Amino acid sequence: MSARRLFARPARFAAIAPYVWMVLFFLVPFGFVLKISLSQTVIARPPYVPVFDLTQGFASFKAALASLSADNFRLMVSDDLYVLSYLRSLVVATVSTSILLVIGYPIAYGMARLPKRWQGLAMMLVIVPFWTSFLIRIYAWINILQHDGLLNQLLLALHLVSAPVAWLSTDTAMYIGIVYSYLPFMILPLYATLVKMDPALEEAAADLGSTPRQVFWLVTFPLSLPGVAAGVLLCFIPIVGEFVIPDLLAGSDSLMIGQTLWLEFFTNKDWPVASAAAVLLLALLLIPLLFYERLQRRQLEGGR
Amino acid sequence: MMAGAPNKLSRFNIVSLALGLAFLYLPIVILVIYSFNYSRLVTVWGGWSIRWYVEFFNDRAMLDAAWMSLRVGASSATLATLLGTLAAVALSRGERFAGRTLFSGMLYAPLVMPEVITGLSLLLLFVALDAERGFWTVTFAHTTLTMCFVAVVVQSRLGGLDRSLEEAAMDLGCDPVRAFAAVTLPLIAPAIAAGWMLAFTLSLDDLVIASFTTGPGSETLPIRIYSEVRLGVKPEINAICTLVIALITVVIVVASLASKLSGQRGESAAPL
Numbered sequence: 393m394s395a396r397r398l399f400a401r402p403a404r405f406a407a408i409a410p411y412v413w414m415v416l417f418f419l420v421p422f423g424f425v426l427k428i429s430l431s432q433t434v435i436a437r438p439p440y441v442p443v444f445d446l447t448q449g450f451a452s453f454k455a456a457l458a459s460l461s462a463d464n465f466r467l468m469v470s471d472d473l474y475v476l477s478y479l480r481s482l483v484v485a486t487v488s489t490s491i492l493l494v495i496g497y498p499i500a501y502g503m504a505r506l507p508k509r510w511q512g513l514a515m516m517l518v519i520v521p522f523w524t525s526f527l528i529r530i531y532a533w534i535n536i537l538q539h540d541g542l543l544n545q546l547l548l549a550l551h552l553v554s555a556p557v558a559w560l561s562t563d564t565a566m567y568i569g570i571v572y573s574y575l576p577f578m579i580l581p582l583y584a585t586l587v588k589m590d591p592a593l594e595e596a597a598a599d600l601g602s603t604p605r606q607v608f609w610l611v612t613f614p615l616s617l618p619g620v621a622a623g624v625l626l627c628f629i630p631i632v633g634e635f636v637i638p639d640l641l642a643g644s645d646s647l648m649i650g651q652t653l654w655l656e657f658f659t660n661k662d663w664p665v666a667s668a669a670a671v672l673l674l675a676l677l678l679i680p681l682l683f684y685e686r687l688q689r690r691q692l693e694g695g696r
Numbered sequence: 697m698m699a700g701a702p703n704k705l706s707r708f709n710i711v712s713l714a715l716g717l718a719f720l721y722l723p724i725v726i727l728v729i730y731s732f733n734y735s736r737l738v739t740v741w742g743g744w745s746i747r748w749y750v751e752f753f754n755d756r757a758m759l760d761a762a763w764m765s766l767r768v769g770a771s772s773a774t775l776a777t778l779l780g781t782l783a784a785v786a787l788s789r790g791e792r793f794a795g796r797t798l799f800s801g802m803l804y805a806p807l808v809m810p811e812v813i814t815g816l817s818l819l820l821l822f823v824a825l826d827a828e829r830g831f832w833t834v835t836f837a838h839t840t841l842t843m844c845f846v847a848v849v850v851q852s853r854l855g856g857l858d859r860s861l862e863e864a865a866m867d868l869g870c871d872p873v874r875a876f877a878a879v880t881l882p883l884i885a886p887a888i889a890a891g892w893m894l895a896f897t898l899s900l901d902d903l904v905i906a907s908f909t910t911g912p913g914s915e916t917l918p919i920r921i922y923s924e925v926r927l928g929v930k931p932e933i934n935a936i937c938t939l940v941i942a943l944i945t946v947v948i949v950v951a952s953l954a955s956k957l958s959g960q961r962g963e964s965a966a967p968l
Contacts, residue, residue, distance in 0.1 A: 395863040399872045400791040407786030407799060410779040410843065414802040417840040421817030424824055498712035505705045506713075514713070516952060521720045523894070523948050525901040527918050528937040531925055532723035535730060538929060540737075542726060575720065626808060633810020635904055640925065650812045657816065658907075667820070670813050681805060688804040692851050693787065 422674075429464055429667035464668035474652060474669065478676070481649040484638070485631040488570040492627050493620065495571065496578035500619075501612075503579070504586035515583065522576035530569050530640050537565050537641075566642035570631060578623040585619025586612075618687070625684040629677055649673050724941065731934035748935035758936065761920035765900055768831065768916060772838035773895035779839065780846025780895075781888055785876075787847070788854040806844045814841060815908030822909060829911030837909040838902060842895035849894060853887035854880075893951040897944050 468474045503514045521529065536542050537559035544556040559565050589612070597607045635650035642648075647655070649669060657666035731749075735742030752758060783803055786793070806814060818837045819829075827833055857880070865875040903918040910916065917940070924933055 395866040396859065397791070398866060399789055399862060399875065402872045402876070403785050403789035404791075404793045405786075406782040407790060407793065410783035410786070410803075410847070411795070411799055413779055413840070413843070414799070417818065417821070417836060418802050418806065421821040424820035425813075425817045428820055495716070498708070499716035502705070502709035502713035502716075505709050507705075516948075517717055518720070520945070520948055521724065523897050523944055524724065524941055525897075525918070525937070525944070527901070527903055527921055527925070528727070528940060529723065531921070531929075531933060531937060532727040534925065534929055535727055535934070536723055572719070572723070575716070579716075629808040630810055633812050635810075635812050636922075650810060653812050653816065663820075666816060670816050673810065674813055677810070681808065684808055685801050685804045688807070688848075689800055692848065692855060693800075 425667045425670050428664055429671045430461060431664050432461060432463070464664050465672070467665065468668055468672055473647075474649075477647045477649045477652040478672070480646055481632045481634075481673075482676075484566070484570070484634075484648060485628050488567055488574070488631055489624055489628045491567065491571050492574055492578040493624065496575055496582060496623065497620075499575075500579045500582035500586055503583045504589070511587065515580075518576050518579050518583075522580075526573060527636065529573055530637055533565070533569050533572065534560065534640065537568070560641065561643040563642055566638050569637040569641045570634065573637060574627045574631065577626045581622035581626060582616065582619040585616045585622075589615055621683070622687055622691075625680055625687065629680050629684060632677060633673055727934055728938045728941065731931070731938040733931060733934075736931060748931045749939075751932045752935050752939070755932065757915075758917075758920055758932075761915045761917045762936075764831065764914055765917035768835050768838060768906075769896045769899040772835045772842060772899045773892050775835070775839040776843035776846050776895040777888060777892045780843040780891060781850050781884075783843065783847040784850035784854055788851050803844050803847050806841050807848065811902070811904035812908075815905040818905065819908040829909060830914040833909045833911070834906050834914070834916065837905050838895075838899040841902070841905060842898050845894050845898060846888075846891035849891040850884060850887050853884050857883055890951040893947045897947055900940070900944070 499518075503511060503518070506514055534541075538544075539556055539558065539560070541559075543559060544553075547553045547557065593611055593615070594607050597611045598604070602610065632648075633650045634648060635654050638648045639651055639654070650673075653666050653669040653673070656662045656669060732744050732746065733741055734745035734747060783799070787796075787800060787803075790796075815837070818833075818840065822829060822833045861879050861883070862875050865879045866872065870878065901918065902916075903922050906916045907919055907922075910919065917936075921933060921936065924930055
């Protein structure tokens with residue numbers, strides 16, 4: 393189609409401004425993170441020894457290359473603090489993503505089976521909390537979970553406990569916060585897949601004598617796997633690097649990697665170590681990120 | 697009627713939906729109700745009152761932070777809408793071009809990238825550029841994040857459009873730019889509006905990236921709220937949160953009306 397090709401040329405020019413922007417503000421900064429993760433900490437402003445001072449010509453570039461140090465990375469793998477926070481991040485992300493899937497699937501399934509005219513409203517109701525501030529939603533839970541908060545008052549009134557339970561600064565509180573915050577991210581992709589499913593497939597399986605359970609596990613669930621994958625990645629990747637929720641709701645005895653990075657950066661002012669933590673975090677997330685990118689592209693560009 | 701007939705709303709479906717929505721809304725409703733509580737103790741009900749709202753409007757630092765957040769939100773959302781829309785047009789209409797895979801990768805990655813990484817890397821860039829940290833650095837950082845969301849919203853709208861409309865305009869003698877301005881742009885305008893509002897609320901919400909990229913003396917509202925929350929629950933925070941929720945609700949209602957409008961117009965007649 394010639395009109396289409398004619399249209400494509402100016403459309404390609406539209407890429408220039410956002411392309412330059414993303415290279416400058418997204419790609420190049422990673423270079424800086426990598427560079428600073430390889431430099432030494434000094435007490436100065438900015439607090440690191442500059443490497444690659446290109447203004448000094450190629451000789452200094454070679455000298456700088458020689459002075460690069462993997463010390464920060466050696467620290468990462470030898471110090472328990474970092475190793476443990478990596479492991480904790482992975483465990484927390486895995487556990488919360490599993491909980492999210494178990495809770496989110498029935499909700500998405502219920503939405504997909506609502507009469508058509510109700511579906512728009514239900515989707516809206518799920519999206520609204522997603523637009524409402526993250527911080528506010530965590531704060532709302534602090535209100536409820538604190539020592540003399542509503543949850544403890546309720547439990548005491550029902551005589552389920554005899555003394556207030558310490559909910560805040562526990563892993564339970566953190567998991568509640570994470571599941572609460574990320575639930576819309578799990579529900580929406582699941583719903584999008586389930587609602588597109590042809591109901592005739594489930595009917596056919598039922599007509600052929602499958603029990604409802606068999607229909608679900610043999611037909612519905614396998615067909616919804618793309619939605620499951622999208623929901624899992626959409627939750628898992630950001631949760632691994634989560635900072636705000638564990639900081640406000642979990643105890644301070646074990647940290648997630650996002651908290652460690654934050655601590656190194658803001659409290660210890662150790663930029664090189666913080667950068668090294670970021671590089672390792674990114675390396676950890678590279679594979680799920682690539683999966684996610686492919687999924688997103690296929691969905692938006694129809695496998696072009 | 698068979699008991700196990702699929703595709704019907706079962707009791708299980710209804711219960712899980714009701715519980716899910718209750719779980720999503722109860723904490724927010726409680727927060728809003730307690731913002732009108734007279735008592736200083738958040739958990740003791742002392743009667744209805746707006747004293748915490750009055751307190752907020754007398755809190756200079758908090759008001760400054762709110763004003764900063766609104767300015768950053770509006771500027772970054774506008775920039776992000778411009779850039780994101782251009783990116784969406786290039787990706788959905790540009791066919792193949794050099795570096796397309798890298799381009800789409802850079803646009804989709806920030807959607808899930810942990811904010812601590814984005815924040816740290818942008819800060820290191822600003823330090824390397826020796827940029828003075830404050831309003832503009834936060835605005836640019838937010839633009840980088842939110843333009844990706846705008847691109848996705850607009851791109852999915854462009855993907856659903858009937859391209860024969862553009863082609864017809866060109867067959868009738870429009871050049872591509874005019875065909876875009878006269879046919880495509882009006883059709884995707886509601887999605888662009890929705891993208892702006894999403895960008896605005898995301899910017900208003902962000903704590904982590906703003907903490908990394910801001911400088912001394914220019915706090916955004918979430919940074920201010922965060923430092924207060926760390927010290928414990930304060931009724932004034934409930935009032936501020938309620939105001940933010942109210943603002944965002946207005947924005948969402950407008951955005952959803954806009955996207956409803958967009959859904960009714962120019963829907964793809966034949967699948968392409």
